[in-house]
Amino acid sequence: MAYAEEKLLEEKVFKDPVHRYVHVRDRVIWDLIGTKEFQRLRRIKQLGTTYLTFHGAEHSRFNHSLGVYEIVRRIVDDVFAGRAGWNHDERLLSLSAALLHDLGHGPFSHSFEKVFQLDHEYFTQAIILGDTEVNQVLRKAAPDFPKKVAEVIAKTYKNKLVVSLISSQIDADRMDYLQRDAYFTGVSYGHFDMERILRVMRPKEDQIVIKKSGMHAVEDYIMSRYQMYWQVYFHPVTRSAEVILTKILHRAKFLYERHYSFKSNPVHFYSVFKEDITLEDYIKLDESIILYYFQMWQEEDDPVLRDLCARFMNRNLFKYVEFDPAKEYKKLTELYKLFEKAEIDPEYYLVVDSSSDLPYDFYRPGEEEERMPIQLLMRNNEIRELSRESEIVDAISGKRRTDHKLYYPMDFLRDDSTHKETKQKIRMLLEIENANDESK
Amino acid sequence: MAYAEEKLLEEKVFKDPVHRYVHVRDRVIWDLIGTKEFQRLRRIKQLGTTYLTFHGAEHSRFNHSLGVYEIVRRIVDDVFAGRAGWNHDERLLSLSAALLHDLGHGPFSHSFEKVFQLDHEYFTQAIILGDTEVNQVLRKAAPDFPKKVAEVIAKTYKNKLVVSLISSQIDADRMDYLQRDAYFTGVSYGHFDMERILRVMRPKEDQIVIKKSGMHAVEDYIMSRYQMYWQVYFHPVTRSAEVILTKILHRAKFLYERHYSFKSNPVHFYSVFKEDITLEDYIKLDESIILYYFQMWQEEDDPVLRDLCARFMNRNLFKYVEFDPAKEYKKLTELYKLFEKAEIDPEYYLVVDSSSDLPYDFYRPGEEEERMPIQLLMRNNEIRELSRESEIVDAISGKRRTDHKLYYPMDFLRDDSTHKETKQKIRMLLEIENANDESK
Amino acid sequence: MAYAEEKLLEEKVFKDPVHRYVHVRDRVIWDLIGTKEFQRLRRIKQLGTTYLTFHGAEHSRFNHSLGVYEIVRRIVDDVFAGRAGWNHDERLLSLSAALLHDLGHGPFSHSFEKVFQLDHEYFTQAIILGDTEVNQVLRKAAPDFPKKVAEVIAKTYKNKLVVSLISSQIDADRMDYLQRDAYFTGVSYGHFDMERILRVMRPKEDQIVIKKSGMHAVEDYIMSRYQMYWQVYFHPVTRSAEVILTKILHRAKFLYERHYSFKSNPVHFYSVFKEDITLEDYIKLDESIILYYFQMWQEEDDPVLRDLCARFMNRNLFKYVEFDPAKEYKKLTELYKLFEKAEIDPEYYLVVDSSSDLPYDFYRPGEEEERMPIQLLMRNNEIRELSRESEIVDAISGKRRTDHKLYYPMDFLRDDSTHKETKQKIRMLLEIENANDESK
């Protein structure tokens, strides 16, 4: 039997806390899971620094990737199979793309990519197409299979229905992470009736549509997403940890460029610093490596690097105040100067962080980030865009919400042993004079 | 107000997936959580290598420690408070001991301690009593407070009721880990009605007793424990990963002692290898450090170290067969020789692993491991040992169950490019000739 | 000790699937639960005819009443106790009012009250103030206690904070029924983090306020409420059963007034038909009685009564189409005539049913149904109305949604043995010619 068609003698199951079981019957999928590039995802946390806010959020991208695979498997095998509009030949492609869609994520991707201008999507492509175990397995299935998988993930594959399984406003990726992140953090948001949504999905040319009778489950999903963004993903304490992480990476690069003599040389970072990273180097990077260096750097001579690493490792984070960039620009400039005067380098210790989300959007052709809207399949077989039918989705559709915070090290500002007056001014400007220091 | 009595201005809550919320009102507890020794527990997994079997089991000892604290808090504040037999002065001591009871755990403790003859209980004491942030906080509460906390954890504290909160056959430690490990692995065992058990706990001199009306909830707890041991903690795949981990550590020490020239020098292990470890060195050890070395050592020249590290990192584990040490000793000797002949070092690649558990025991004075039995408080205020009242507990009481498995590298034995005949003999002896290679 | 202060020797607990346990410590509460008027609520379903759509929804008002009591108990004992703004003397009053707030509900209240112009709130008052076991218990607590409890339920009690515990846009009544009805129907809506909401409630003069930090939990609650209304409470199949129930009651009254000779005389209904019902008669009415008559009336000579009762008992309900009263008035008139021509009495067999809900509203003084808005307690102790802070609540605030459906007996219209052509015309007008008959 052709390798691409091969089934395991006995179905494998992974016990999964979110979907109960993940089922694997295809040898290709089983072999992909066994590759070292996929196993590496066990050492990349799904939610980066969120575990410093929600202690349960220690789950990895390995976890999530299996979950996305399982959802696509259920859609394809239990709902689409046998229906007009669905081509069985796309099955293995859909499953493989689902499993591998996050393969290129690096450690604490969000911060890492921002600082070093890296792009996990680029590395996902590179791992799938490069000289890797994953590529070997895919090629064994068919010579052009790696290319096809890469295209699905890059959203350039010709069959947009396959693309939409993992990249649309209601895809397996989002459905898994909302539920999974809710489960591990323990928050009560993030629940919606996925079983119902899967049952009412129908394959159409170019995209999934949702039977009208499932509209309320979709509304619930969109509300869950909204709540998860603001309650979990953009939690200000998580962002504080991100800010510090970002500043550590900035500082290390800065020191490297100035030929600072590290006690623990960041050999794993050299090619990153030089913006000349190879696939091989990249794959070695995981969160253990990062934490190893942060651990070591607590003993460096450079006070900024040392301090920031200790803050990150021991969760001694920055505090924050609300900040309105439009109105408070002048205050920020003033604070910057006061920080300098107080010898607290504002480059590292006075940071504005902004988060922004658009909970749902209908189709706006030509806009920066075009989004495929969610389409409902009406009883009369007409297709209608979700926000035209749902009052509640209409109410929030296209409404971007943005939040800005200003982060600073409260402990430094409270330490009146030096620059007492300057710090007092800073505290007054930040309106934290009498604040309670205990905020979580 | 005395520091030991100090309350936070506003109660802190941690969102916890198992207990919903963990509540902190005492400044001492809040400050202990903020110490770097306690934060370090975020980098030690609660279940060691179990995540390689149950992918959800990525939670840390930090998680569990907060949970044990919360259970003790509920017992003490919601059930014991105000009852005869409970001394309010022991409250903070109980909470602190609960929070800190696992403080000395190192990375992958189980294997690590076995190989290097270390003892996490020793280090828990050392951290509490030594020159640490934890010790500073405790001393601030009272000069003899560190000593008392250490005694409770060491079970030598005079008030055995306090000891029994975290060390008995139905204590907060077990109640938390059974539920937490069930939650994160996703298995359906591990559930019991803790709320009920807490409500029927009563303080007596020297130990907790359980009102008879709660007996069935306790039966359920004991059955949960039994199932968790055999389904999760002793899972043969997890043990395979443990075996490999153990052999890596053995090999590294062996090479170090023979002055092997490491590409990545195990500086963090030197004092461990020399059996001369300091508290400061120990605290730096966490699972990031270990994984950093394992990652590096995949590129060592030594083939055994290199191979074992690659197996661990990429989850290419050993397979196993049932093994009866009493009857199959001769077979083992024969296999040992055949492995040598096939040039697969049996010291590292042919390993017997045994697991053993006693689900519940009544009191057997003088025995090796004396266990405090669970006592029921009857309606007439008599105290009766659980197995006398519960038929189902009686049925399993004192029955030790043991399991032995023999581990080996299936891929090596299947590779017939060298020593074909010898390997064939091995496979026949192991009865794996036609075995299916897919076992999870 | 005064009866009102008396505590049970040992706390009683009721196992509750929604709140885990309901705790009773007060003798007054225990005695109220034991009265026959309260026990009668076991024979009144919480959701009327909903069990014909969601088969799990067979739970009674007894269930719900205990739940509301428990929520108020937690607010009062665990959150308000000891806080400024809360008067401990109102505790027993709050608990009693919570427990008894639905006491006057009759069988299938919704339909019953509509047909006979009865009002369960009136009967709640009557039971509390009349010659009943409930009244005896309350009077034993204090002579004016019945009056106070009645006032709280009638919302006329002077301390509006106490009133708001069970009658506001975020009260214990709603929080219980949303969760309870979700639990028993099995739908995935209806979940929100009540524990969080309770923890952030604060007593203020005249009402409960919610700390800003809990705003998102409140948003979730409002969305849950919205979904429950449209997915469960206004489900068109449930409304079909309501329509039939209503018509049975109409028909029975009609026949009674025309001196029709019943085989099973509706003695329990006489006073209802005559609009002269006594408290004693009313208390005897429960759903067993109603179902007894419906069972019997399947054998009456009157074809309408017989048919409608058989439909209700055997769940042979009316089908429905969407209906726009503004545009389709003429069509309705025409249908009415055609039904008459086909000898299907339109009075009973052609029914428009409308449902309407306002998910949340801010305060609109002077409007028909004044609603107390939900108030947030900001960090600076300011009070702000919820929809000013929450974009998502603002988006749906004050937006009434209404739905109209036209109900008819599909089986009659499909039976072409008589009036074939007329029925064909009806089917064409209703656009059900080719409809599939299986709709649930």
Added chain:
Amino acid sequence: MAYAEEKLLEEKVFKDPVHRYVHVRDRVIWDLIGTKEFQRLRRIKQLGTTYLTFHGAEHSRFNHSLGVYEIVRRIVDDVFAGRAGWNHDERLLSLSAALLHDLGHGPFSHSFEKVFQLDHEYFTQAIILGDTEVNQVLRKAAPDFPKKVAEVIAKTYKNKLVVSLISSQIDADRMDYLQRDAYFTGVSYGHFDMERILRVMRPKEDQIVIKKSGMHAVEDYIMSRYQMYWQVYFHPVTRSAEVILTKILHRAKFLYERHYSFKSNPVHFYSVFKEDITLEDYIKLDESIILYYFQMWQEEDDPVLRDLCARFMNRNLFKYVEFDPAKEYKKLTELYKLFEKAEIDPEYYLVVDSSSDLPYDFYRPGEEEERMPIQLLMRNNEIRELSRESEIVDAISGKRRTDHKLYYPMDFLRDDSTHKETKQKIRMLLEIENANDESK
């Protein structure tokens, strides 16, 4: 297409709190659910009087019957389909038998059958084979279909594999009721990993076998069953309500036979009292009818009937003490006399109730109640009986547990206005002199 093969145009789903959804695709099943005999099960509670102990347990046999159907559907469609040993032609038969297996249950079956020597299994057969809507649907599928369905339920059908789906020590009936009753009562017992058990079931000639790898899930199921029996089904308060119910029925029959003149004539009971009940009469009996009479009989002249009915309706139950029939026979005789002396008729007011359960048994040929043991399918395809493999099941296998209680009306015995001394003696004998009257 033949009716037996007919599929609905669109699959129907019932929202089910236990199995999430119940799926119906077959027209025969859909039509069976619509029959009046099946709809009648909505008016029969699954757990009889248990709702008086666990207020959530108000669910009906309709609920449970759908659940058993759904489990069999999953076994047959998702696990057995396509496997050797399973004959697809038995599919509809299995589904129909599962759905209808409890069809003959009457109101409060347990007590009702005991008092009147009725047998629900007889009536299940009678409804399936008699002149009923159910029979019509079944006959339409095939002339011998009613007979086959009846045989499966009677366990006489030749294909024992089909029988074992709903009648064995691990069948769909038990798996549904354990989970369902746990869900509605809210207890934490009753949970086991059904999904796992279903996945490891395999069809063999004559019975289902369970793959060895699922043994622990089965152990968990057996423990759940054990706990549910003793914690829920045999709860002493439930049994108190059963005792009263039984005595009401006894009294009514006694009065009827003595030509007592009822104010509310028990016309529905006549044929039951005369032991000459017809199918038509039987079908009309449901719990509404029973409760109607109990409501009415609170106003009868006969003091025993009146009192017992009021007790049942208003949950004023008997209290109980442990009772050892072997040792305390003499005491019982003495109590009997004292009750007579105190003019409290011991026939109705002094009742011994016994409960007994065998949690699991291996096969004991020739014994009264032969049980098919649970068989494991070993890796080598051998079949082994469960208790030989599972230590925990072995420990409880074949061990019958019995419990006896003596019930009495505490309020009568406490009323010292008459027969003071005799009552005092009774109270001393029962050792309740100082007992607290509040027991739930």
